[in-house]
Amino acid sequence: MSANREPGGRTVQATLPIPPEVYREMGLNDAEYQRVVEVLGRHPTYTELGMYAVMWSEHCGYKFSRPILKLFRKYREAIEGSGLENAGVIDIGDGFGIAMKMESHNHPSAVEPFQGAATGVGGILRDIFTMGARPIASMNSLRFGNLDDPRNRYLFEHVVGGIAFYGNCVGVPTVGGEVCFEECYSGNPLVNVLSVGLVRIDEIAFARACGPGNPVMLVGSRTGRDGIHGATFASVELGPDSESRRPNVQIGDPFTEKCLIEATLEALKTGYIVGIQDMGAAGITCSTCETAAKAGTGMRIDVRKVPLREEGMTPYEIMLSESQERMLAIVQKGHEDEVARIFTKWGLNASIIGEVTDDGLIHVYDGNELVAQVPAKSLAEEAPTYVLDTEEPEYLKRVQSYDLSSIPEPDDYNQALLKLLASPTIASKEWVYEQYDHMVQTNTVVLPGSDAAVIRIRGTKKAIALTTDCNGRYCYLDPYLGAQIAVAEAARNLACCGAKPLAVTDCLNFGNPEKPEVFWQFRRCVEGMAEACEFFEAPVVSGNVSFYNETPDAAIYPTPVVGMLGLIEDVQKRCTSAFKGEGDVIVLVSGWTAEDEASCDLNSLGGSEYLKAIHGLAVGKPPVLVMEKEKRVHRVVLRAIDQMLLNSAHDCSDGGLATTLAEGCIMGDVGAQISLVSNCGPAAALFAETQSRIVVSLPAEKLGKLREIAEDEQVEITVLGRTHGDKLEIAVNDEPVINVKIMDLKEAWCRSIPRTMED
Amino acid sequence: MKFGVIQFPGSNCDQDAYYAIRDVLQQPVDYIWHQESNLAGYDCVILPGGFSYGDYLRTGAIARFSPVMGAVQEFADRGGLVIGICNGFQILCEAHLLPGALLANNTLRFRCKYLHVRVENDTSSFTHLCYRGQVLRIPIAHHSGCYYCEPDVLKELEEQDRILLRYCDRDGNVTEQSNPNGSVSNIAGILNEQGNVAGMMPHPERAVEDLLGSEDGVLIFRSIVERLS
Numbered sequence: 001m002s003a004n005r006e007p008g009g010r011t012v013q014a015t016l017p018i019p020p021e022v023y024r025e026m027g028l029n030d031a032e033y034q035r036v037v038e039v040l041g042r043h044p045t046y047t048e049l050g051m052y053a054v055m056w057s058e059h060c061g062y063k064f065s066r067p068i069l070k071l072f073r074k075y076r077e078a079i080e081g082s083g084l085e086n087a088g089v090i091d092i093g094d095g096f097g098i099a100m101k102m103e104s105h106n107h108p109s110a111v112e113p114f115q116g117a118a119t120g121v122g123g124i125l126r127d128i129f130t131m132g133a134r135p136i137a138s139m140n141s142l143r144f145g146n147l148d149d150p151r152n153r154y155l156f157e158h159v160v161g162g163i164a165f166y167g168n169c170v171g172v173p174t175v176g177g178e179v180c181f182e183e184c185y186s187g188n189p190l191v192n193v194l195s196v197g198l199v200r201i202d203e204i205a206f207a208r209a210c211g212p213g214n215p216v217m218l219v220g221s222r223t224g225r226d227g228i229h230g231a232t233f234a235s236v237e238l239g240p241d242s243e244s245r246r247p248n249v250q251i252g253d254p255f256t257e258k259c260l261i262e263a264t265l266e267a268l269k270t271g272y273i274v275g276i277q278d279m280g281a282a283g284i285t286c287s288t289c290e291t292a293a294k295a296g297t298g299m300r301i302d303v304r305k306v307p308l309r310e311e312g313m314t315p316y317e318i319m320l321s322e323s324q325e326r327m328l329a330i331v332q333k334g335h336e337d338e339v340a341r342i343f344t345k346w347g348l349n350a351s352i353i354g355e356v357t358d359d360g361l362i363h364v365y366d367g368n369e370l371v372a373q374v375p376a377k378s379l380a381e382e383a384p385t386y387v388l389d390t391e392e393p394e395y396l397k398r399v400q401s402y403d404l405s406s407i408p409e410p411d412d413y414n415q416a417l418l419k420l421l422a423s424p425t426i427a428s429k430e431w432v433y434e435q436y437d438h439m440v441q442t443n444t445v446v447l448p449g450s451d452a453a454v455i456r457i458r459g460t461k462k463a464i465a466l467t468t469d470c471n472g473r474y475c476y477l478d479p480y481l482g483a484q485i486a487v488a489e490a491a492r493n494l495a496c497c498g499a500k501p502l503a504v505t506d507c508l509n510f511g512n513p514e515k516p517e518v519f520w521q522f523r524r525c526v527e528g529m530a531e532a533c534e535f536f537e538a539p540v541v542s543g544n545v546s547f548y549n550e551t552p553d554a555a556i557y558p559t560p561v562v563g564m565l566g567l568i569e570d571v572q573k574r575c576t577s578a579f580k581g582e583g584d585v586i587v588l589v590s591g592w593t594a595e596d597e598a599s600c601d602l603n604s605l606g607g608s609e610y611l612k613a614i615h616g617l618a619v620g621k622p623p624v625l626v627m628e629k630e631k632r633v634h635r636v637v638l639r640a641i642d643q644m645l646l647n648s649a650h651d652c653s654d655g656g657l658a659t660t661l662a663e664g665c666i667m668g669d670v671g672a673q674i675s676l677v678s679n680c681g682p683a684a685a686l687f688a689e690t691q692s693r694i695v696v697s698l699p700a701e702k703l704g705k706l707r708e709i710a711e712d713e714q715v716e717i718t719v720l721g722r723t724h725g726d727k728l729e730i731a732v733n734d735e736p737v738i739n740v741k742i743m744d745l746k747e748a749w750c751r752s753i754p755r756t757m758e759d
Numbered sequence: 760m761k762f763g764v765i766q767f768p769g770s771n772c773d774q775d776a777y778y779a780i781r782d783v784l785q786q787p788v789d790y791i792w793h794q795e796s797n798l799a800g801y802d803c804v805i806l807p808g809g810f811s812y813g814d815y816l817r818t819g820a821i822a823r824f825s826p827v828m829g830a831v832q833e834f835a836d837r838g839g840l841v842i843g844i845c846n847g848f849q850i851l852c853e854a855h856l857l858p859g860a861l862l863a864n865n866t867l868r869f870r871c872k873y874l875h876v877r878v879e880n881d882t883s884s885f886t887h888l889c890y891r892g893q894v895l896r897i898p899i900a901h902h903s904g905c906y907y908c909e910p911d912v913l914k915e916l917e918e919q920d921r922i923l924l925r926y927c928d929r930d931g932n933v934t935e936q937s938n939p940n941g942s943v944s945n946i947a948g949i950l951n952e953q954g955n956v957a958g959m960m961p962h963p964e965r966a967v968e969d970l971l972g973s974e975d976g977v978l979i980f981r982s983i984v985e986r987l988s
Binding site (some may be wrong): 161169171254255258259346347370433435439440441442444445447456571727 | 774775778779808809810812815831852868869870872898935964965967968971
């Protein structure tokens with residue numbers, strides 16, 4: 001396209017309109033194109049058009065989600081106040097902060113699972129260390145279709161392989177997460193990755209291009225043609241031609257990332273870096289305009305100074321490349337060499353590509369030729385937003401009103417339990433986390449497999465706990481309640497290891513928001529989540545929205561994944577979910593009264609894994625949640641752990657009470673004798689996923705103290721039985737229904753995924 | 760007495776080894792950059808785990824050519840103690856400071872887990888505080904940990920008592936099931952002929968505090984410290 005050719009030219013004078021098919025192909029609609037023309041007062045150049053298309057995509061510009069995200073308090077305050085940073089930082093005392101963020105890499109992983117997942121890890125790590133925080137742990141939340149389908153097995157294997165490839169090499173422990181399997185994710189897997197970093201509060205780095213005259217430095221890898229328009233690709237539905245999008249997927253180089261982590265942290269220590277931002281979606285375009293917009297400055301850069309991986313790249317390609325392992329650093333003038341030397345020492349490029357200006361504009365030169373001249377804020381902060389129509393989906397009434405009383409009791413409860421334990425969503429994920437280095441940095445004090453991972457903070461008595469949670473089926477059956485349960489369950493998982501919730505990062509995965517039913521699901525989920533996060537005092541501090549998770553066949557379940565951070569004041573006072581040997585008393589700490597516990601309304605099997613795994617049904621309403629009751633249960637368990645009363649604590653969730661008990665037995669390699677009371681059939685007593693319940697075990701002599709705490713918190717506790725022998729035996733209303741050897745439970749639970757993947 | 764922990768670009772257990780020596784063993788320790796060519800002043804050099812230079816070619820294959828490896832060779836020739844852990848073991852094999860090679864795990868997957876190893880040699884500078892047959896609980900974390908050597912080398916290792924550790928079950932039985940990666944003869948760690956260079960796949964620096972699940976790795980480091988003092 002036309003751009004004027006005057007050496008050091010001051011204005012771009014493109015007058016030819018861009019044909020609609022060109023801007024539409026890039027993802028802009030007619031009104032958005034007109035808006036660009038208005039902002040510039042002329043037609044854009046091709047390079048400018050590309051910059052607007054990618055920055056105004058949903059992926060970068062949040063044009064659909066932003067109005068709804070304002071329901072999150074911290075987000076609203078940030079938008080109205082000082083602006084958003086790359087990842088929220090949470091003060092944990094002792095002068096330390098935790099940077100935390102979660103991000104999706106769903107679309108790339110759908111077409112190239114290994115590199116898609118790997119670069120997802122790389123991207124989220126850069127979000128963390130760009131704040132000056134050393135990444136100390138990662139997690140991931142994955143969703144796939146059924147494993148009977150070879151394509152889904154392929155996606156599962158290679159997503160896990162890609163995360164391992166990248167995460168293991170960079171030396172950041174991958175300490176856990178979740179993996180779920182549902183047909184709706186077939187062909188559209190979810191790959192959400194979370195990372196946390198540790199930073200001294202007084203050393204947080206900011207993504208601001210301050211100080212006109214300061215040089216702008218590009219550090220890290222060379223720039224290639226990979227990933228051009230990746231963000232735009234993430235903003236459309238997957239279809240039959242998605243395979244051809246493979247070149248939109250970036251390639252990861254974890255070795256360079258590891259060097260980039262060390263070099264960046266070392267360079268920040270010099271104090272000569274005034275601003276820094278990672279390059280992810282939209283590459284140089286995004287990092288230049290965002291840092292300038294935040295600082296109220298402008299920037300002049302020359303794409304010819306960008307070290308390239310291949311010859312003949314156009315300014316358009318250089319500005320939009322999503323090549324990995326790159327950062328943009330704004331350096332204090334006069335100290336370029338000191339900073340560059342550190343990156344060079346680590347074998348990385350450090351090239352000055354331009355400087356900060358005071359005119360609020362991004363000037364992009366191609367040598368002497370000016371190819372773009374746009375207001376930074378118009379790209380970074382003024383993406384058009386839309387208030388989309390919402391409409392309650394038709395399916396809801398149908399699935400919610402399903403007559404659950406028509407479902408028969410199983411013939412054999414033992415078989416039902418074994419089948420549930422072998423259901424891949426419930427089964428042990430050892431096959432997955434064994435492939436991740438979860439111990440490097442030697443701070444992981446609760447290893448994967450428990451309710452939450454625990455990372456000690458060196459130099460303090462403290463530890464942090466991390467969990468990710470979301471039951472997509474619940475959100476499908478009732479988006480508002482499902483999202484609240486995701487938050488409640490995350491907080492419950494933290495309580496089980498002795499941690500108090502501090503903050504949430506979220507990853508909101510939905511279908512096409514331009515469909516009113518999908519946008520309704522989105523809005524309801526965010527409403528539920530925002531309310532629950534405030535209630536559990538764990539505000540959403542960062543996050544990511546991923547729309548267009550659909551194939552021509554169907555949209556995914558609404559899946560708002562919650563990543564929750566908790567704090568343990570004294571790392572010695574922590575707990576895990578495995579039973580610890582013979583003779584302990586097993587107690588149910590429940591938000592409900594014994595009467596509630598026995599009732600059928602509360603113990604509905606609606607939305608349960610049992611209905612799914614045994615009867616192939618995703619129907620009913622998710623379990624009832626009363627947040628006040630839930631919180632009291634957490635308080636009881638937290639106080640009991642603080643007084644070192646408990647030997648184990650494990651939350652009741654997928655698969656119900658029987659599954660919780662079986663897992664405690666399998667992990668602790670000890671049996672249990674249990675007696676339950678129910679008014680509505682053994683299946684409900686065993687498998688209903690009633691909320692606000694935690695199973696704990698403790699020596700009998702400490703039971704009195706636990707009772708005191710429970711009474712104080714107005715929570716009922718029920719002795720269910722004790723750990724004993726090598727079998728799990730459960731009687732309901734004195735009728736024996738479960739009697740299985742731990743060995744057999746273990747075989748079902750531990751071998752299910754390896755068998756599927758290896759045999 | 761002073762320890763040195765070598766830092767290759769891509770090392771990622773360097774800091775863990777450093778903390779283990781400084782904070783747990785309470786001994787003096789420095790990082791040694793891979794371009795260093797002088798190891799004067801050190802008594803024991805640790806080659807840590809990680810992915811030196813990315814290990815995109817073959818584990819340890821690039822690192823052996825780095826400047827510091829010449830210095831390590833001289834240091835070993837002079838009798839200095841050298842221990843390679845995980846990637847460090849791979850590098851020592853590539854540099855022919857130890858015999859044999861480390862191949863991809865027979866599972867073809869990365870494996871990170873706590874497991875058990877049996878002490879086979881209780882007189883070496885690295886294990887003399889253990890007793891023969893003692894079972895240590897130490898984690899592994901590797902993709903290429905399958906130790907391989909020719910039968911005659913294996914015979915030599917056995918005859919010269921140069922096998923340090925073997926993978927075993929919790930009761931100390933060396934079984935096929937307890938072998939996590941297909942290593943020949945369940946070998947988890949070996950010595951050179953002079954007895955001053957050791958390589959092991961398990962990570963003793965990850966098992967130095969009760970808080971982390973085991974303190975058995977301390978025995979390895981304390982053996983070194985006592986031998987040197």
